[in-house]
Amino acid sequence: MNDTKIDTLLAGPIVAINIGLEQFAISLAEQSVDVVQVDWVPPAGGDPEMLDLLDQLL
Amino acid sequence: MPSGFVIRKNQYYDSVFLMSVNRRILEVKGVQQTAVLMGSPTNKQLLLDIGIQAAQIDAAGPNDLIVAAVADSQSVVADVLGRLDEWLNAVEEKETTGQQLRTLEEGLTIQPQANLAVISVPGEYAAREARKALEAGLNVFLFSDNVPIEAELELKQLAAERGLLVMGPDCGTSLIGGVGIGFANVVRRGPIGVIGAAGTGLQEFTCQVHNAGLGISHAIGTGSHDLSNQIGGLTTFAALEALERDRNTKVIAIVSKPPSPEILDRLLERIARCSKPVIGCFLGVDPRSMQDRKNFQFAATIDAAVALAIAACGGQSVQADPALTPEEIERIARESASRSPEQKYLRGILAGGTFCYQSQQILRAAGLRIYSNSPFDPSDKLEHPDRSREHTIVDMGDDFYMVGRPHPMIDGTMRRRRILAEGQDPEVAVLYVDIILGYNASRDPAGELVDAIREARQAASQRGGHLTVVASICGTLADLQDLAMQEKILREAGALVFHSNARATAACAALLGKGVLS
Numbered sequence: 001m002n003d004t005k006i007d008t009l010l011a012g013p014i015v016a017i018n019i020g021l022e023q024f025a026i027s028l029a030e031q032s033v034d035v036v037q038v039d040w041v042p043p044a045g046g047d048p049e050m051l052d053l054l055d056q057l058l
Numbered sequence: 059m060p061s062g063f064v065i066r067k068n069q070y071y072d073s074v075f076l077m078s079v080n081r082r083i084l085e086v087k088g089v090q091q092t093a094v095l096m097g098s099p100t101n102k103q104l105l106l107d108i109g110i111q112a113a114q115i116d117a118a119g120p121n122d123l124i125v126a127a128v129a130d131s132q133s134v135v136a137d138v139l140g141r142l143d144e145w146l147n148a149v150e151e152k153e154t155t156g157q158q159l160r161t162l163e164e165g166l167t168i169q170p171q172a173n174l175a176v177i178s179v180p181g182e183y184a185a186r187e188a189r190k191a192l193e194a195g196l197n198v199f200l201f202s203d204n205v206p207i208e209a210e211l212e213l214k215q216l217a218a219e220r221g222l223l224v225m226g227p228d229c230g231t232s233l234i235g236g237v238g239i240g241f242a243n244v245v246r247r248g249p250i251g252v253i254g255a256a257g258t259g260l261q262e263f264t265c266q267v268h269n270a271g272l273g274i275s276h277a278i279g280t281g282s283h284d285l286s287n288q289i290g291g292l293t294t295f296a297a298l299e300a301l302e303r304d305r306n307t308k309v310i311a312i313v314s315k316p317p318s319p320e321i322l323d324r325l326l327e328r329i330a331r332c333s334k335p336v337i338g339c340f341l342g343v344d345p346r347s348m349q350d351r352k353n354f355q356f357a358a359t360i361d362a363a364v365a366l367a368i369a370a371c372g373g374q375s376v377q378a379d380p381a382l383t384p385e386e387i388e389r390i391a392r393e394s395a396s397r398s399p400e401q402k403y404l405r406g407i408l409a410g411g412t413f414c415y416q417s418q419q420i421l422r423a424a425g426l427r428i429y430s431n432s433p434f435d436p437s438d439k440l441e442h443p444d445r446s447r448e449h450t451i452v453d454m455g456d457d458f459y460m461v462g463r464p465h466p467m468i469d470g471t472m473r474r475r476r477i478l479a480e481g482q483d484p485e486v487a488v489l490y491v492d493i494i495l496g497y498n499a500s501r502d503p504a505g506e507l508v509d510a511i512r513e514a515r516q517a518a519s520q521r522g523g524h525l526t527v528v529a530s531i532c533g534t535l536a537d538l539q540d541l542a543m544q545e546k547i548l549r550e551a552g553a554l555v556f557h558s559n560a561r562a563t564a565a566c567a568a569l570l571g572k573g574v575l576s
Binding site (some may be wrong): 006011012014020023027030038040047055 | 070204296
């Protein structure tokens with residue numbers, strides 16, 4: 001059976017994108033994990049209707 | 059009590075920044091409660107829950123900052139809110155260097171080979187980010203809570219279709235190949251894989267395995283709703299199958315609060331076909347419902363699950379039951395003899411949700427009725443989380459305490475206050491606190507509580523009594539917080555210290571004259 005992406009994750013190494021709290025990226029970097037930090041802000045100004053519209057367009 | 063609020067339009071900050079501001083304001087004399095948060099629908103409901111409402115708050119949006127304060131006097135409220143810029147500037151984040159990324163897509167352009175997205179955005183946006191990550195082929199660690207159950211199901215079905223793992227939502231802890239994600243400890247690698255719907259339960263399990271000399275292949279958090287009927291255990295089943303395939307895993311353990319009976323039954327059927335031995339610690343489930351299951355061993359406590367897992371690996375046996383040593387029994391007798399007659403009750407002021415649950419399970423089995431804000435039995439629910447009744451164990455990580463505040467594992471302010479309040483109650487005989495070490499937790503959790511512990515003990519002495527303090531530490535010697543130093547701080551403050559929640563709870567029961575069955 002071919003490896004799933006779960007198997008690949010468990011086999012390592014972890015390559016991560018951290019979206020939100022920066023401390024989580026810092027603690028991963030401290031463990032030598034290759035991680036990029038995304039400084040997330042609410043998309044579309046946080047307007048749920050606009051967000052739905054945006055999702056439909058993409 | 060006087061209160062007030064200020065709204066700043068279009069000033070977005072993440073929750074850690076807001077919590078830091080919150081903490082500073084809370085230190086001002088006379089301030090009783092504060093909320094520093096963004097105007098999302100969830101947060102506005104939280105404000106309503108603590109009695110702060112206004113048309114301007116209703117009109118605020120997720121990019122608008124709301125700062126509210128409740129204080130002893132209107133002048134304190136006015137002073138605190140008038141100095142908002144000062145608070146914000148004091149905490150202002152260090153300037154970030156390099157390119158600032160704003161979206162997952164931008165992250166993927168820098169890191170196209172990524173295999174994991176760690177997501178901690180506010181709950182109402184979390185499912186959207188997780189869906190994008192899954193569609194891009196990434197596994198997901200979803201720390202965010204307040205994700206609707208329908209959205210969780212949709213995410214986990216999408217993950218199943220694509221052979222991906224969704225850890226969460228509301229996932230506090232995972233350890234993948236030795237890497238701690240979220241609240242996790244420094245634990246050596248080894249043959250035991252563990253799946254957990256309980257964050258501090260996973261931390262306790264992995265630390266105890268490490269402290270017994272063995273190690274963990276992977277610890278996979280599933281989120282607290284995974285074994286519900288609605289979700290059907292999708293992440294648990296995926297994790298079980300992955301650990302079965304994983305060459306480094308020899309034994310599998312599952313730690314969870316009570317699953318739905320139907321899902322538990324299906325899980326036990328799958329476990330019967332698993333090629334590796336499986337140990338299950340389902341807190342609060344009657345073991346008789348799991349008797350005579352093939353390839354399955356039931357553990358009543360996390361400690362028992364650790365002992366069974368180690369034995370299944372051929373390791374030397376470790377203490378499975380919470381029996382106390384002769385020295386501990388003697389110390390307990392001495393402590394009990396120093397009390398005044400009115401001192402009767404236990405107060406557990408806990409940071410770990412699983413610990414709150416496991417302690418209640420053990421104490422109930424010992425014949426004690428325990429009140430809690432997060433009770434085993436709905437009839438034992440405290441009328442108000444802040445008001446203890448007889449024997450009480452409080453989960454200080456409960457939503458009630460989390461309105462724009464850091465979790466008690468990150469910051470001890472709320473627990474300190476509660477310990478001092480309990481110290482004023484002449485009927486309190488035993489105070490129990492848990493200390494949780496590891497990545498992303500407070501750098502000095504014992505140090506944060508120790509002055510309050512001393513003060514509470516002193517108050518009892520001045521009344522002619524004696525307050526016994528019991529502490530459990532969840533951590534390893536490799537953790538950044540220095541376990542030995544944490545233990546020393548607690549012992550010097552007069553606490554009885556244990557390296558297990560179950561054993562500390564057994565000590566609490568013994569201090570109340572009750573034995574604990576193993």
